[in-house]
Amino acid sequence: MNKDYIMSLAEKDVRIDGRKFDEYREVSIETGVSMNAEGSARCKIGDTEVIVGIKMAIGTPYPDAADEGSIVVGAELLPMSNPDFESGPPGKQAIELARIIDRGVRESKAIDFKKLCIKEGEKCWMVFIDIYSINDDGNLIDAAGLATLTALNGAKFHKLDKDDNINYKEYGDKKVELELMPITCTFGKVNGKIIIDPNNDEESALDARLSIATFNGKVYAMQKGLDRGFTLEEIEYMIDVAIAKEKELKTLIKEQK
């Protein structure tokens, strides 16, 4: 509804809520939100709120990676979190969100899949990462990314009995160790201007979107969204900002109790 307004503001170098172009809303992260999950976290960016829970199950390794476990990411965009979300099978946006988070963790090798192996070729841990949007005021990607890393960081494994079956009553000493923490920063382009952390109103006016996952100044994953493109200078600028923001956001990630 405020699309034209946001476009005209971009010309004057201001944003609808008065933020600077490279300014995040207030970010906060909470751990241990779900009692039954092996690891869980709630991330708030302004009014956006996302909960991520980790569950572990035992599966068979893929034939081409017999000594590796795997992750499964699912995103559920709850109808209560945005009037545009419907119940039913996941839509385009939910699938994209799950895939961005999957890539952020998998391709950056944030978790060493070899450590998830129980018995080569027979049994391995499958780590289920479930993302729920509690309230969507834009930029679910970054909120889900931060919540996922926090939920994974130190998530406990259940004990195994002698036949390598899960004992759901007890936790063992084994924990998930994050090899690195790639932090996702999402940018949008409105009327030729680059903004970070778009809110719900701004998302409706975006021409293009780019999510960049960085860790210690290196780029690990990227996802480009929407129809229009970016120039090379714009992408270089966004990478620089993402690296600067990564340092701030990294301090917010805690370990599971």
Place this chain on the structure above:
Amino acid sequence: MNEETNLLIKPREVVVPGQVLAKGMDNLPSDGTYREGEEIISNKLGLVNVDGRVIKVISLTGAYVPKEDDIVIGKVVEIGFSGWFVDVGSANDANLSLRDVEDYVERGADLTKYFDFDEILIAKVVKVTRFKSIDITMKAQGLRKIKGGKIIEITPSKVPRVIGKQGSMISMIKEHTNCEITVGQNGRVWIQGSNVEDEILATKAIMKIESSSHVNGLTEIIETLLKEGTKK
């Protein structure tokens, strides 16, 4: 029994559906309440309002329920042969028929010339049927198409608080921020000022009213917020 002892609640208390608010026949049930025998019972989650003998419950949140003569802000979502369909934030879209616009519309004319998709209108509800189909009109003073400015959404039940007694609250915001503001009964508020800072201040004030509408002395809180905001 006198009136005082019949009330089981304090005014401005939060009540839940099914809660008995008063006993005896001295009080009258109004919006959000019903009578069952000797008791007046709430059927909403909200704040109790006691005005003389009349008891009503103002819900804390909820979608817009249209009433006749409400001024609403809506968006054109569909165009048919005989008029426009306008989203007013209610369960059903509102009907704006050809004879309810200011200009005379020729038969077979291109309706997008009058109101196009996604355009924002200030309109008035003329009729709400039993089945909640809504008819709106553009034929009255102050009703028009909106160009520019921003729209924010608040809970429709908080609209009276934003407007204040005889419009005291809203005129205070207008005075401090020099913004043009129109509050629709459906909870949409249109704000247009000469610069962005003013618009953001007005937005902040309105959001503050929405989030603390149950607080006593809200006018003073908003006034200090506005004064601090204009100083900077």
